[in-house]
Amino acid sequence: MRAFIIRRLxxxxxxxxxxxAIVFGMSRARGDPRYIFLDNNTTKEQWDAWGLEMxxxxxxxxxYFVWLGKAxxxxxxxxxxxxxxVTDLIKTRLPNSLQLGGAAWLFAMVLAVPxxxxxxxxxxxxxxYFGRIIAMLGQALPPFWLGIMLILLFAVQFQWLPIGRKGGxxxxxxxxxxxxxxxxxxxxxxxxxxxLEVLDSEFVKLxxxxxxxxxxxxxxxxxxxxxxxxxxxxxxxxxxxxxxTVVTETVFQWPGVGRLAVQAINTNDFPVMAGTVLFSTVxxxxxxxxxxxxxxxxxxxxxxx
Amino acid sequence: xxxxxxxxxLAATAMLVGxxxxxxxxxxxxxxxxxxxxxxxVAPTAxxxxxxxxxxxxxxxxxxxxxxxxxxxxxxxxxxxxxxxAIGPANYELFELVWPWNDRNQFMGMYDTIFYDDRRPGAxxxxxxxVAKSWQFTDQGLVLTIRDDIPWHDTKYGKLxxxxxxxxxxxxxxxxxxxxxxxALTTNFKVAEIKATGPNEITMPWNKRDxxxxxxxxxVTIQSKKMFDAVGAEQMNITxxxxxxxxxxxxxxxxxxRLEALDKHWRETAHVKSIDVLETPxxxxxxxxxxxxxxxxxxxxxxxxxxxxxxxxxxxxxxxTTGLDGAQIVPAGQYYQDxxxxxxxxxxxxxxxxxxxxxxxxxxxxVRRAMSMAIDRQALIDSVLxxxxxxxxxxxxxxxxxxxxxxxxxxxxxPYDPEAAKKxxxxxxxxxxxxxxxxxxxxxxxxxxQVCQAMxxxxxxxxxxxxxxxxxxxxxxxxxxxxxxxxxxxxxxSGWSVDPDVLYRFSxxxxxxxxxxxxxxxxxxxxxxxxxxxxxxxxxxxxxxLPWFQTKLPSFQxxxxxxxxxxxxxxxxxxxxxxxxxxxxEPQLIKLTGN
Numbered sequence: 017m018r019a020f021i022i023r024r025l026x027x028x029x030x031x032x033x034x035x036x037a038i039v040f041g042m043s044r045a046r047g048d049p050r051y052i053f054l055d056n057n058t059t060k061e062q063w064d065a066w067g068l069e070m071x072x073x074x075x076x077x078x079x080y081f082v083w084l085g086k087a088x089x090x091x092x093x094x095x096x097x098x099x100x101x102v103t104d105l106i107k108t109r110l111p112n113s114l115q116l117g118g119a120a121w122l123f124a125m126v127l128a129v130p131x132x133x134x135x136x137x138x139x140x141x142x143x144x145y146f147g148r149i150i151a152m153l154g155q156a157l158p159p160f161w162l163g164i165m166l167i168l169l170f171a172v173q174f175q176w177l178p179i180g181r182k183g184g185x186x187x188x189x190x191x192x193x194x195x196x197x198x199x200x201x202x203x204x205x206x207x208x209x210x211x212l213e214v215l216d217s218e219f220v221k222l223x224x225x226x227x228x229x230x231x232x233x234x235x236x237x238x239x240x241x242x243x244x245x246x247x248x249x250x251x252x253x254x255x256x257x258x259x260x261t262v263v264t265e266t267v268f269q270w271p272g273v274g275r276l277a278v279q280a281i282n283t284n285d286f287p288v289m290a291g292t293v294l295f296s297t298v299x300x301x302x303x304x305x306x307x308x309x310x311x312x313x314x315x316x317x318x319x320x321x
Numbered sequence: 322x323x324x325x326x327x328x329x330x331l332a333a334t335a336m337l338v339g340x341x342x343x344x345x346x347x348x349x350x351x352x353x354x355x356x357x358x359x360x361x362x363v364a365p366t367a368x369x370x371x372x373x374x375x376x377x378x379x380x381x382x383x384x385x386x387x388x389x390x391x392x393x394x395x396x397x398x399x400x401x402x403x404x405x406x407a408i409g410p411a412n413y414e415l416f417e418l419v420w421p422w423n424d425r426n427q428f429m430g431m432y433d434t435i436f437y438d439d440r441r442p443g444a445x446x447x448x449x450x451x452v453a454k455s456w457q458f459t460d461q462g463l464v465l466t467i468r469d470d471i472p473w474h475d476t477k478y479g480k481l482x483x484x485x486x487x488x489x490x491x492x493x494x495x496x497x498x499x500x501x502x503x504x505a506l507t508t509n510f511k512v513a514e515i516k517a518t519g520p521n522e523i524t525m526p527w528n529k530r531d532x533x534x535x536x537x538x539x540x541v542t543i544q545s546k547k548m549f550d551a552v553g554a555e556q557m558n559i560t561x562x563x564x565x566x567x568x569x570x571x572x573x574x575x576x577x578x579r580l581e582a583l584d585k586h587w588r589e590t591a592h593v594k595s596i597d598v599l600e601t602p603x604x605x606x607x608x609x610x611x612x613x614x615x616x617x618x619x620x621x622x623x624x625x626x627x628x629x630x631x632x633x634x635x636x637x638x639x640x641x642t643t644g645l646d647g648a649q650i651v652p653a654g655q656y657y658q659d660x661x662x663x664x665x666x667x668x669x670x671x672x673x674x675x676x677x678x679x680x681x682x683x684x685x686x687x688v689r690r691a692m693s694m695a696i697d698r699q700a701l702i703d704s705v706l707x708x709x710x711x712x713x714x715x716x717x718x719x720x721x722x723x724x725x726x727x728x729x730x731x732x733x734x735x736p737y738d739p740e741a742a743k744k745x746x747x748x749x750x751x752x753x754x755x756x757x758x759x760x761x762x763x764x765x766x767x768x769x770x771q772v773c774q775a776m777x778x779x780x781x782x783x784x785x786x787x788x789x790x791x792x793x794x795x796x797x798x799x800x801x802x803x804x805x806x807x808x809x810x811x812x813x814x815s816g817w818s819v820d821p822d823v824l825y826r827f828s829x830x831x832x833x834x835x836x837x838x839x840x841x842x843x844x845x846x847x848x849x850x851x852x853x854x855x856x857x858x859x860x861x862x863x864x865x866x867l868p869w870f871q872t873k874l875p876s877f878q879x880x881x882x883x884x885x886x887x888x889x890x891x892x893x894x895x896x897x898x899x900x901x902x903x904x905x906x907e908p909q910l911i912k913l914t915g916n
């Protein structure tokens with residue numbers, strides 16, 4: 017197990033370095049970072065001065081290694097747009113993304129897991145059809161459209177909820193539903209299909225034959241064995257939420273990491289671009305690592321050498 | 322199974338309750354409308370256009386005694402919520418102010434400038450006192466007499482002094498400063514020799530004086546040297562502290578700016594006590610906020626006018642300069658300037674393979690004229706702009722500019738005549754028309770996109786097949802810097818200011834270029850800028866610059882349009898003052914029909 021963990025850690029670092037190089041290169045390929053300051057009257061002298069200030073006189077490879085060297089010390093440079101440390105900007109936005117992502121994930125789990133189990137247990141009944149419709153809608157409805165429709169219905173027409181922006185629990189409801197529904201659709205399908213497979217297995221039949229209560233069969237025997245795939249998917253979804261969700265944050269004016277990344281792309285703010293993507297990468301890699309390690313605890317049959 | 326369902330419901334409820342508890346946060350209550358008959362007139366004093374914010378400035382003339390707020394006027398009260406597509410970064414220090422947010426400091430009434438322009442027709446004077454109560458022009462330089470009664474928002478920094486002005490000019494002109502007037506400052510004044518020549522006097526010696534000198538004291542926002550020395554540049558940049566009618570309580574980037582009016586201001590006390598400026602990128606959501614009363618004022622595009630009209634109680638603020646914009650067609654590739662200002666070769670030649678450049682300049686001109694004649698400007702106004710626009714032919718001189726007139730527009734008008742356009746194309750060697758890459762930048766203005774899209778069938782009518790490219794403006798911008806752009810493109814050009822400081826667009830002088838370089842405008846620009854009398858400059862502009870432009874037609878205007886601002890029913894009146902440094906603001910607040 018120890019060897020496995022060390023191997024995975026090394027692989028993690030390797031992945032992050034490769035991704036950082038790609039991200040750094042792509043952010044520079046997008047254009048000269050001085051565009052952010054450029055207006056129609058900019059003179060050559062100003063242009064050259066900005067280039068010196070940003071270290072653009074050095075070769076690209078050198079610029080990357082300088083950036084990487086600082087990044088390992090959690091110094092992602094300064095935003096060209098905001099003129100403050102990128103880490104500060106991410107730190108400011110992260111709690112907002114955590115709040116929204118966490119709420120959306122909870123919504124997805126609350127909706128998908130019980131409904132997925134019910135759909136599998138009560139196959140071909142009304143519950144099953146209901147669950148599958150929910151899943152289909154979740155996958156078919158684009159989050160952008162769904163968010164605006166929810167706003168028009170619940171915030172404008174009925175005026176039950178606020179339109180958006182960060183605030184109390186009522187501010188969180190619509191964006192969480194918008195973000196969580198698509199994830200819930202996938203989790204629901206995975207839970208349903210995994211449960212169907214497990215419920216058909218021999219050990220479950222044996223448990224039934226022995227007179228074990230349905231509740232225990234479903235939740236102790238079947239669900240635990242069906243958990244692996246949906247859990248993997250849901251954790252990856254969660255890390256995606258935490259890295260920021262552009263569409264939902266834009267529609268609901270939620271000041272999260274996703275909007276920060278989009279703003280950075282629109283303004284060619286390459287330190288923030290590189291910083292937010294690096295942050296997302298690390299998050300995903302850590303989530304994968306945690307998942308891999310957790311498998312050994314969830315399923316004792318899995319042992320790592 | 323019943324037990325299973327019951328357990329599921331309990332579990333779900335518990336999780337939801339837990340989530341609700343865990344996700345506590347600040348509650349932002351939407352503003353509620355006061356009773357119409359008892360509420361004081363809410364006269365917003367903060368901005369209208371996305372990047373401009375007029376501050377109420379009834380500044381005295383240079384010789385009048387300083388005004389104080391009229392004693393009969395009650396203090397500021399009430400709250401406004403304004404929703405914009407973007408609020409800009411939280412930068413406030415002159416060295417770091419990024420275009421196009423560099424003017425936000427004074428537009429939002431947070432800071433003051435040395436003086437301001439009053440460009441209203443009939444205004445007593447173009448230049449008006451602000452921080453400087455008077456000034457003198459000498460052959461040696463500009464001498465400013467500064468007021469000594471202007472307190473900083475944070476009283477521990479005392480009052481504004483000449484040291485603050487010297488510091489602000491120094492920061493604005495430091496190499497690498499992002500301030501857009503930095504070059505005008507260093508060209509016009511000997512920055513190193515600007516000094517205090519009295520307890521309340523500053524002398525700014527001339528360098529190579531040109532007509533852009535005015536933009537420097539007009540646009541430089543004064544910042545506290547004491548604060549800079551106390552907290553340093555980085556902290557200064559993120560801690561707005563000025564002398565304007567509004568102080569910034571909070572600026573959360575990408576989210577909100579909170580402003581609070583001073584109870585009494587040396588220039589003019591604001592009417593509205595607090596203003597929340599929200600960043601709301603989606604226009605649909607802004608409209609929803611207006612409808613529910615969660616926003617009192619929203620930024621909108623012309624295509625949203627029908628939606629706003631459907632909102633009960635909605636109003637539109639519209640005037641000749643409200644969000645003024647224009648659609649200009651730029652046939653890029655006309656790189657006719659072979660030498661730069663310093664005499665070195667540009668290394669560029671005109672792209673004569675492009676029909677609108679032409680194998681000969683005359684052929685190219687015929688094609689460009691035909692393109693202009695193919696545009697039915699009235700149809701654009703009627704169908705796309707809902708009547709909110711006008712035909713536009715003058716380059717960079719549009720409605721709202723004090724020198725603009727309908728007669729001037731008519732003088733340089735090009736008629737809509739598709740048959741004549743086809744004839745010109747035939748004469749130029751294109752009897753069957755040709756294909757062209759038509760770049761309509763996305764991400765700039767939804768109105769511009771719609772206007773430009775509407776031109777495609779108009780071009781087709783005369784045989785010009787436009788292959789539309791709707792890339793992001795930022796993606797194509799590098800080709801403008803590199804002077805390699807070779808498309809016909811739709812430029813969002815506001816025809817509101819033919820100020821000398823924007824004249825060198827069609828030359829090698831600026832880093833950015835739309836795809837057109839000619840020697841003649843460069844020469845004209847140099848003469849215009851070096852006239853000491855503005856009237857002489859205007860003679861050159863009207864007698865030489867505009868005629869050259871209309872004769873050579875390197876590019877052409879189509880329509881000018883104003884983007885109205887939508888206001889909710891709480892806005893009773895909007896006594897728009899002269900802006901702190903821009904074009905006249907005399908819009909009207911109109912109730913929409915059917916409300």
